[in-house]
Amino acid sequence: MTTSNYATERETTEGKVFTVTGGDWDEVVSGTDPINDERIVVNMGPQHPSTHGVLRLVLELEGETVREARSVVGYLHTGIEKNLEYRNWVQGSTFVTRMDYLSPIFNETAYALAVEKLLGITDDITERANTIRVLMMELNRISSHLVWLATTAMELGAINMMLYGFREREYVLDIFETITGLRMNHAYVRPGGVAQDVPDDAIRKIRDFLQLMPKRLKEYENLLSGQPIWLERTQNVAVLDVTGCMALGVTGPVLRSAGLAWDLRKTMPYCGYETYEFDVPTHTDGDVWGRYLVRVAEIRESLKLVEQALDRLKPGPVMVSDKKIAWPAQLAIGVDGMGNSLEHVAKIMGQSMESLIHHFKLVTEGFRVPPGQVYVAVESPRGELGVHAVSDGGTRPYRVHYREPSFVNLQALPAMAEGGLIADVIAGGASLDPVMGGCDR
CATH class of the missing domain: 1.10.645.10 (Cytochrome-c3 Hydrogenase, chain B)
Incomplete structure (x- = not known):
């Protein structure tokens, strides 16, 4: 059995245990946190249900317990x-x-x-x-x-x-x-x-x-x-x-x-x-x-x-x-189900130039x-x-x-x-x- 074939081979010198790389095994063990080694990071979402759609949660879990949680937003950005x-x-x-x-x-x-x-x-x-x-x-x-x-x-x-x-x-x-x-x-x-x-x-x-x-x-x-x-x-x-x-x-x-x-x-x-x-x-x-x-x-x-x-x-x-x-709101519509009624159009087009100008400016410019x-x-x-x-x-x-x-x-x-x-x-x-x-x- 050689150390090149088995990385777990150890030698004992003056009460110390060494790894094949020459490091002190006790130092390696003491530098390892067994609790942290048990933690995993998972993404919850974005999905329906559970995270209400386009919300992503990044969770660090230790078993069933949440140790850290982060919300990640921005997936539904519309630039409104x-x-x-x-x-x-x-x-x-x-x-x-x-x-x-x-x-x-x-x-x-x-x-x-x-x-x-x-x-x-x-x-x-x-x-x-x-x-x-x-x-x-x-x-x-x-x-x-x-x-x-x-x-x-x-x-x-x-x-x-x-x-x-x-x-x-x-x-x-x-x-x-x-x-x-x-x-x-x-x-x-x-x-x-x-x-x-x-x-x-x-x-x-x-x-x-x-x-x-x-x-x-x-x-x-x-x-x-x-x-x-x-x-x-x-x-x-x-x-x-x-x-x-x-x-x-x-x-x-x-x-x-x-x-x-x-x-x-x-x-x-x-x-x-x-x-x-x-x-x-x-x-x-x-x-x-x-x-x-x-x-x-x-x-x-x-x-x-x-x-x-x-x-x-x-x-x-x-x-x-x-x-x-006051925004012009004439709710009556034409016979085709679209636009303003002909009566309203006739009024602003034929009876009042001021109403027509106002209507045009308000609709186009505000x-x-x-x-x-x-x-x-x-x-x-x-x-x-x-x-x-x-x-x-x-x-x-x-x-x-x-x-x-x-x-x-x-x-x-x-x-x-x-x-x-x-x-x-x-x-x-x-x-x-x-x-x-x-x-x-």
Whole structure:
């Protein structure tokens, strides 16, 4: 037997053990960490389900325990913020609505509020327009939370809840289609007001929804709240206390589930929220279970707000009276189902040269916004959705940047996941409710 054939051959000299390379074996052993040698690095995602689509998680595992976790974003980048710089201020509404595609009304409202603040017309927005904005936002909050409830339950094995959650969401999307003409990506809330009024049949659908939804919420709770597996997968899982939330900038239901009743609708009200009666649900455990309870309670509070908004819908204009700002919206269409009606075309073409010039300039160029910069934030289903808008005095934004809660909240995932089980990464990540369209805008 020779050392050239067997690298494990050792010689003993004065009590020391040497390797075939001449190194001290004890030094080699002491320099090896058997724990680290057991760790592996895996990629979780990007995929559906589990990581909510195009989110990639890089996990360092020791058995089933997560030792390190990193979020990798950017796979859904659309360049929406950059595109805004090449469109006029009103056209921007059609871009921002596509960011967080589960809560498009909030994207539009935050943008419209920022543009209105730059224009100095915040106080000129009509009462009916503000009421419609509140109505639409709270319906959208309900639909967004329903998607969260459905997908999170599916990822934890409660498949039936996936079916029920999307069933009720369809009802809300039908209401949106009746009001805006579209189920998603509406471009409905615009600087100066909203694109069109709420039709009577939409009011009837909303009333029916208000009667239906409390019963369905009770069904959800009967299905989940006492279910042993649901409790095991959510209680004391992915805990993030209020100190951690504050340090990481986490807002929304995740922050409120840790005990802090921070809600911009109460603390920094907009659109007249200060005149509505509603509570801010909180919990104290700061875990997945607490986030579930907070979101279900928020659906109930949104139902209250929707009912109050319906009762306040008094007749009136839905756009500011200033014709230099009010986007031309003639909703009647021609016999071919396209374009403006012939009556409207005849009016601007044959009766008023001023109307024709105004219509042409507004459609092709848009209105000018005084130079300056503002920051406006609204309470989206995921937390503080802020808009930093900058104008150089032209007809297009110089810069629009969103403070997107999905992007900010995702940095809390390592704090929630490290030290826990790999199965709990799914529950913890889902409890943040990230929407990658908003994160990667």
